[in-house]
Amino acid sequence: MHSNISEVSELPAAPPPFTLRLHHWVTTVDHKRLGVLYVLYALVFLVVGGIEASIMRLQLIRPHNDFVSPQVFNRMFTMHGTTMIFFMAMPMLFGFANYLVPLMVGARDMAFPRLNAFSFWMTALGGLLLYFSFLGGNGLYGAGGAPDVGWFAYAPLTAKTFSVGHSTDFWILSLLVSGIGSIGFAINTIATILCMRCPGMTMGKMPLFAWMNLVMAGLVILAVSPLSAAQIMLLIDRYLGGHFFDTQAGGSAVIWMHFFWVFGHPEVYVLVLPAFGFASEIIPVFSRKAIFGYSVMVMATVAIGFISMSVWAHHMFTVGMSPGANTFFVISTMAIAVPTGIKIFNWLATMWGGKIHLAAPMLFCIAFLFQFLIAGLTGITLAAAPFDWQLGNSYYVVAHFHYVIVGGIVFTIFGAFYYWFPKVTGKMYHETLAKLHFWLFLIGFHLTFDFMHVPGLLGMPRRIYTYEPGRGWDLWNLIVTIGVFFQAAGILAFVANLVWSWLRGKVAGNDPWDAWTLEWSTSSPPPVYNYAVVPTVLSRRPLWDLKHPEDPDWRYE
Amino acid sequence: MRRSLEFVRRICILSVCAAMPVLAQARVDSRLPTNIFAPASTPAEAIFGLSIFVLLTVAGIFIVVFALLAYAVVRFRSRPGDDHSEPAQIYGSDRVELSWTVIPVLIVITLFLASARVIASVQGAVPPPGALEVTVIGHQYWWEYRYPELHIVTANELHVPVSDRAHPTPTFLTLLSADTDHSFWVPRLAGKTDLIPNHPNHTWIDPYEPGVFLGQCAQYCGTQHAKMLLRVYVQPPAEFERWVHEQEQPAQSAAPSTGQRVFESTACVNCHTVSGTPAKGRFGPDLTHLMSRDTIAAGAAPNTPSMLRLWIRNPDAIKPGSKMPAMGLSDQDVEAVASYLETLR
Numbered sequence: 001m002h003s004n005i006s007e008v009s010e011l012p013a014a015p016p017p018f019t020l021r022l023h024h025w026v027t028t029v030d031h032k033r034l035g036v037l038y039v040l041y042a043l044v045f046l047v048v049g050g051i052e053a054s055i056m057r058l059q060l061i062r063p064h065n066d067f068v069s070p071q072v073f074n075r076m077f078t079m080h081g082t083t084m085i086f087f088m089a090m091p092m093l094f095g096f097a098n099y100l101v102p103l104m105v106g107a108r109d110m111a112f113p114r115l116n117a118f119s120f121w122m123t124a125l126g127g128l129l130l131y132f133s134f135l136g137g138n139g140l141y142g143a144g145g146a147p148d149v150g151w152f153a154y155a156p157l158t159a160k161t162f163s164v165g166h167s168t169d170f171w172i173l174s175l176l177v178s179g180i181g182s183i184g185f186a187i188n189t190i191a192t193i194l195c196m197r198c199p200g201m202t203m204g205k206m207p208l209f210a211w212m213n214l215v216m217a218g219l220v221i222l223a224v225s226p227l228s229a230a231q232i233m234l235l236i237d238r239y240l241g242g243h244f245f246d247t248q249a250g251g252s253a254v255i256w257m258h259f260f261w262v263f264g265h266p267e268v269y270v271l272v273l274p275a276f277g278f279a280s281e282i283i284p285v286f287s288r289k290a291i292f293g294y295s296v297m298v299m300a301t302v303a304i305g306f307i308s309m310s311v312w313a314h315h316m317f318t319v320g321m322s323p324g325a326n327t328f329f330v331i332s333t334m335a336i337a338v339p340t341g342i343k344i345f346n347w348l349a350t351m352w353g354g355k356i357h358l359a360a361p362m363l364f365c366i367a368f369l370f371q372f373l374i375a376g377l378t379g380i381t382l383a384a385a386p387f388d389w390q391l392g393n394s395y396y397v398v399a400h401f402h403y404v405i406v407g408g409i410v411f412t413i414f415g416a417f418y419y420w421f422p423k424v425t426g427k428m429y430h431e432t433l434a435k436l437h438f439w440l441f442l443i444g445f446h447l448t449f450d451f452m453h454v455p456g457l458l459g460m461p462r463r464i465y466t467y468e469p470g471r472g473w474d475l476w477n478l479i480v481t482i483g484v485f486f487q488a489a490g491i492l493a494f495v496a497n498l499v500w501s502w503l504r505g506k507v508a509g510n511d512p513w514d515a516w517t518l519e520w521s522t523s524s525p526p527p528v529y530n531y532a533v534v535p536t537v538l539s540r541r542p543l544w545d546l547k548h549p550e551d552p553d554w555r556y557e
Numbered sequence: 558m559r560r561s562l563e564f565v566r567r568i569c570i571l572s573v574c575a576a577m578p579v580l581a582q583a584r585v586d587s588r589l590p591t592n593i594f595a596p597a598s599t600p601a602e603a604i605f606g607l608s609i610f611v612l613l614t615v616a617g618i619f620i621v622v623f624a625l626l627a628y629a630v631v632r633f634r635s636r637p638g639d640d641h642s643e644p645a646q647i648y649g650s651d652r653v654e655l656s657w658t659v660i661p662v663l664i665v666i667t668l669f670l671a672s673a674r675v676i677a678s679v680q681g682a683v684p685p686p687g688a689l690e691v692t693v694i695g696h697q698y699w700w701e702y703r704y705p706e707l708h709i710v711t712a713n714e715l716h717v718p719v720s721d722r723a724h725p726t727p728t729f730l731t732l733l734s735a736d737t738d739h740s741f742w743v744p745r746l747a748g749k750t751d752l753i754p755n756h757p758n759h760t761w762i763d764p765y766e767p768g769v770f771l772g773q774c775a776q777y778c779g780t781q782h783a784k785m786l787l788r789v790y791v792q793p794p795a796e797f798e799r800w801v802h803e804q805e806q807p808a809q810s811a812a813p814s815t816g817q818r819v820f821e822s823t824a825c826v827n828c829h830t831v832s833g834t835p836a837k838g839r840f841g842p843d844l845t846h847l848m849s850r851d852t853i854a855a856g857a858a859p860n861t862p863s864m865l866r867l868w869i870r871n872p873d874a875i876k877p878g879s880k881m882p883a884m885g886l887s888d889q890d891v892e893a894v895a896s897y898l899e900t901l902r
Binding site: 069070154155156157162248250251252253287288290293294295319322323327330334335337338341345348351352353354357358366369370373374378380381383384385386388389390391393394457459460462464466467468472548551556557 | 634635649
């Protein structure tokens with residue numbers, strides 16, 4: 001790269017360094033740069049989606065509030081859901097996988113670097129298409145017309161009759177395009193993990209993070225494909241006179257639900273498996289112990305992958321399925337609690353008897369364990385179909401899945417940020433600011449999402465822009481909204497920490513955590529080629545073996 | 558199978574007894590009109606029993622696992638004076654793994670059997686002789702109720718007879734939709750069931766006590782999903798009979814007023830029905846007995862003279878995005894139409 005810069009700068013009309021740097025970022029096929037691009041892109045959408053959520057919470061701070069109109073509110077929850085799932089959580093986790101998986105398996109890049117770049121830019125284009133709907137939905141005259149059909153866009157609300165203009169079309173296209181990016185990423189990840197491992201790294205010696213991303217990538221292919229198929233059918237309905245979901249012409253609204261949730265539920269595991277991966281790397285290092293029950297963790301991950309494909313209709317307990325179907329989806333859904341429980345117990349056993357260092361990454365993982373436990377248990381209450389007849393589509397469900405996605409996934413993402421920040425930037429983050437971020441976000445999270453369960457139990461449905469007083473919902477909604485301010489303050493501390501540490505942070509060194517996986521053996525940040533010499537490993541913790549030649553892991557595995 | 562179900566039933570009863578203090582607390586809150594823990598009908602009560610059993614089970618699991626986590630963090634955290642040696646490395650234990658696989662499996666099977674039993678009892682109910690049949694049709698953003706045996710059509714306020722536990726007179730609802738998906742949810746009477754176009758659904762209620770039970774649409778159905786409110790009037794048999802008798806009457810046939818002429822010569826009649834008159838529209842609520850209802854605009858406003866006039870003049874003032882257009886009537890015409898509607902008792 002240095003040679004490139006000197007060559008170009010000798011030219012008479014040399015572009016300024018900034019555009020050149022930009023050019024390098026835009027045309028890069030390096031897995032690390034693409035990983036960083038994914039993560040930065042996702043951070044932008046984290047803030048955008050957060051603003052949309054705040055608008056909703058301000059509207060709901062008291063009954064009969066008129067902060068925004070029903071039309072704006074409905075667009076906000078549609079955009080918030082779509083953004084956070086498809087353009088925050090997925091790119092964020094893909095970014096981390098992109099950066100870390102090749103490093104962890106001792107490879108010099110992903111299997112298909114150009115496909116990797118293509119996948120990122122497709123995802124990026126998807127996000128732009130979604131937000132272009134604000135301008136293009138109804139044309140400039142009706143600007144602001146983002147989709148308002150909800151993030152699962154139940155038919156027939158998406159039919160031409162009920163959704164005029166183009167906002168739903170932009171929603172369809174954005175998911176279709178980003179879906180192509182997701183599938184490209186998944187194929188790439190599977191190929192990298194299966195074919196690019198360094199000498200000595202059998203499947204049974206891979207870091208758990210790689211295992212969980214392998215299963216996640218498999219789920220992406222299985223789950224995103226039916227979603228893309230459904231989007232194409234919906235486009236056919238809207239433009240070519242098809243009647244798949246157009247109930248006024250005899251189509252089926254229920255078929256759309258099946259298509260959507262056969263994507264939608266595995267999607268939860270697409271998001272949570274990488275989060276499990278973060279926890280499985282961070283908890284052992286900060287407990288100073290090897291992961292407890294590695295092979296059981298792998299089996300549990302694969303089991304979750306399989307079972308997650310057979311639970312989708314638990315989102316449909318209220319659509320009038322037969323008692324037999326309802327019963328089947330109760331047992332399949334509850335069954336997934338077993339491998340998930342095994343994981344929680346294994347993380348606990350990893351901490352047991354260790355020396356737990358309460359640095360920011362570990363704090364976020366401990367909070368994750370606590371919150372994911374609750375999220376799993378409220379999940380069991382929802383899996384009991386009759387209970388779901390009351391709880392489904394109420395604020396209890398909203399609280400439950402935010403517990404999974406924020407309390408579980410976002411907390412581990414923050415943990416992962418702090419854990420790998422020194423590797424990616426070469427600088428150490430500011431520990432006090434990180435702890436401030438942790439406590440602010442923890443308080444905000446619990447104020448918002450603990451108390452959000454209550455109005456659901458008291459009969460408050462989701463997706464209502466206003467509510468009636470006198471139902472016992474007012475106080476809870478006020479508390480929930482107050483929590484948002486704490487969360488926003490936490491995010492502010494987080495972004496400030498990233499920027500400040502990147503510019504001013506102390507030099508971190510190659511291995512600040514005294515960790516054990518391969519990425520800590522190369523420089524921080526790693527060179528373009530990752531490893532000057534492709535490493536050879538003997539155990540699951542190659543750096544432990546190096547640091548403890550008297551007691552290496554390969555004696556026990 | 559039957560024995561295990563019996564076992565589960567006993568566990569349910571036992572746990573509900575154990576939960577009596579919690580339960581009593583929940584009962585107190587029956588002042589809250591949409592509390593799912595204050596059931597007043599068999600389906601809601603069956604769900605309530607199951608929900609207490611499930612909540613107690615998961616609460617038990619939470620306490621155990623949380624205690625272990627809290628203990629681990631406090632007991633095994635590194636302290637300032639620690640040496641830098643590494644703790645003993647333990648790679649796993651098959652016996653321990655087996656125990657935390659088998660115990661959750663047993664818990665899951667128990668919860669599954671308890672759920673399966675309630676699914677069968679609620680979904681498998683057969684209408685007894687004397688059950689009332691009502692067809693509920695969801696519209697953007699209001700409810701249409703048709704009583705096929707009684708030839709009554711009304712809107713937004715469902716009237717049903719109270720049901721005696723010894724001689725139940727339940728109401729069986731057939732759920733249809735005229736446009737998008739909706740969901741019928743009156744938490745104190747039953748769980749929710751969706752109204753989906755081309756996909757008739759069924760649910761039932763047998764309220765034990767008279768009163769007004771509230772709920773609202775629970776499946777996002779468009780702009781005014783929030784103000785698609787539900788009111789169920791549970792009445793003693795005699796009172797219900799009286800209501801039926803009133804609803805069976807055609808509209809009052811006094812001499813046509815100015816208001817009626819305005820009503821019948823504007824687009825009002827395209828959407829609304831007033832039986833025995835040329836108004837035969839079905840897009841909006843049937844107005845034949847409008848004045849017998851407590852609310853207008855699907856529960857969004859009380860049925861008072863001033864609200865009725867505001868609603869006719871500018872529906873968006875009460876329910877922005879509702880399907881009723883502002884007809885642009887003069888103040889005189891609004892007054893005349895409102896006066897006419899006020900005769901529809």
